[in-house]
Amino acid sequence: MTLPLSFSCDPEYFSVSDTLECGQIFRYRKLSANEYEVRSRDKYARVTDAGDRVDVYTADGEYFRNFFDLDTDYAAKVARISAISPVMKQAAEYGKGIRILRQDLSEMIFSFIISANNNIKRIQQIIERICDELGEETPFGKAFPSIQALAAAPQELYKRLGAGYRDKYIVDTACRLLDYDLDVLTGMDSAHARKELLTFSGVGPKVADCILLFGLRRGDVFPVDTWLKKVYHAYFEQGHRDSEISTFFCNLFGEDAGLCQQYLFYFMRKYGQNVANAVK
DNA sequence: TTTCAGGTTGAAC
């Protein structure tokens, strides 16, 4: 089955590789030097970097236009963020091709529960196996499983698929969500939605912030993982305990905190190895 | 053989 060219975009603020490889999405694969495939829910797209433009091949153009957040003016955001400090100017310049994807809420909840204390490669493998086992068939492979399918599977299955001790979190949260209306989260402000997410099994502060940012499109949150702790200690004022770092950055960056987090994360992972080790 | 990887949990201060 061949896919039609659905739409093309300007690449200045849309780097396919940076957007897909900055840690916000797990269901993608690099097919060649300039070609990726992306999955979300039961949808599929192939995206190519053609140099002077980005081409998106998919049967679900409308879905992926929204998915890639094409209505947001990233040039304005980069300009605003760059003015904050020299470090942010550098990070934004490096990561300006990153777009915050508008992903599926349920898919984000389970993906980031799996991500806890885990690395990207393994997270991808686990999610792919879960989709293969429990997802509906689509013309381009398996879809991300429904909450019903996730809840119906035995805990042992997730263990076998490599989830380890997170198996219980997946089952418990899936069962909890069976009779839960996720739309109530949409209506809450970020602080209340965060508090609610923290009651889900396997969801702590970092995972909750990732769900808010990637699944609920809340730009005013700042997920703090080991890398952002290194960023804080290397480049920003001292004196906060680790548990206060997220609040510190939220106050500093306001409504663009989430995007700043992506810029800093991607920047630190690429260039900050030495600094990170030196600071520890 | 350890350590670490994009943390959370539950118990014990």
Add this chain to the structure above:
DNA sequence: GTTCAACCTGAA
């Protein structure tokens, strides 16, 4: 409310 060990797994 804070600190702490324990926790699956696999690659370095």
